[in-house]
Amino acid sequence: MERVTTFDGATIALHSTGTGPGIVVVHGGGVTIDVYRRFAAALADRFTVHLYNRRGRADACARVLPYTFEQEVDDLSAVLAHTGAVNVVGHSGGGFIALSAALRLPIERLALYDAAISIDGSFPAAWLPAARAAAGAGDLPRAMALTAGGINTHQATSRLPLPVQVAMCRLFLRTPIGRMMGDLLPMTLDESALIAAADGSADRWAGVTASVLLACGAKGPRYYVAADDALAAALPHARALEIPGCGHDGINRAPAHLVEVFADFFAIPAPRPSGEPVL
The missing domain is CATH 3.40.50.1820 (Alpha/Beta hydrolase fold, catalytic domain)
Incomplete structure (x- = not known):
């Protein structure tokens, strides 16, 4: 290195x-x-x-x-x-x-x-304010569910009721990749906001x-x-x-x-x- x-x-x-x-x-x-x-x-x-x-x-x-x-x-x-x-x-x-x-x-x-x-x-951004609010309130599963659903518009899971998506993200956050993505989510939201602003x-x-x-x-x-x-x-x-x-x-x-x-x-x-x- x-x-x-x-x-x-x-x-x-x-x-x-x-x-x-x-x-x-x-x-x-x-x-x-x-x-x-x-x-x-x-x-x-x-x-x-x-x-x-x-x-x-x-x-x-x-x-x-x-x-x-x-x-x-x-x-x-x-x-x-x-x-x-x-x-x-x-x-x-x-x-x-x-x-x-x-x-x-x-x-x-x-x-x-x-x-x-x-x-x-072209980049979907309507989900960002709610996701940033959830992250700011410390509700990481909700913030991740809003982010995943807002970005992955092609997936059937994005059309599930939000409480179901939150429950799925709560389980995902227990996995190694989920913990990593959860820890980095505030930075992901910052970057997404800058990308949307550069439209x-x-x-x-x-x-x-x-x-x-x-x-x-x-x-x-x-x-x-x-x-x-x-x-x-x-x-x-x-x-x-x-x-x-x-x-x-x-x-x-x-x-x-x-x-x-x-x-x-x-x-x-x-x-x-x-x-x-x-x-």
Whole structure:
């Protein structure tokens, strides 16, 4: 494990595996890098995969308050400078950070999976005030139920009566993954609020010059499909792709057909400065 110095003098613990061109993974909001280790291992025979916990999680330093995504972009900048990597993967809320970073950092190839980017109201946010109120009142099962139901609009459980969803979340919070997501839920809510506040036209991202793969799980929420299609039309070098049989956690489960999509994308050589990227 290496240590990376950040813009404000803090340190980032860098967990790297594999050999070959570097890929930096920016993880989602409610988890740590542990759930991405299978994905990293699956790419390690062809790439050096760099994982790091974002601030406030596991071995990461504390967040700087008031929290903004600019801190996250600055941290990613430090990791890219340390590793020399020009390839980035962003998942969920990490996808918003990675795409924001691509507006100003030297990222050449960017693969997003279920990136939480709101295009013209595509990201559901009506659940946020009630979830934040429940979390503030210390009612974690209710806050988690409102969050899960608000985000996972495609699932039948989101249409169950709220008391039933709360009871299910109370049981989920007793599991290791549930305890982790419960502990991180306040940060998830903060990030969701920032994503919703950044809603706008896809054209705001048109300055991204990297080659971009906008991937989403075919079994996940459909709002990711709508956002990806809009972004693919606005970004100069992007394409959208649905990956069959995968949900929002598809990148964590890392089935072979998903891994190969990412491997093939990153295997394409970086374009010459005067040429057009090959997608």
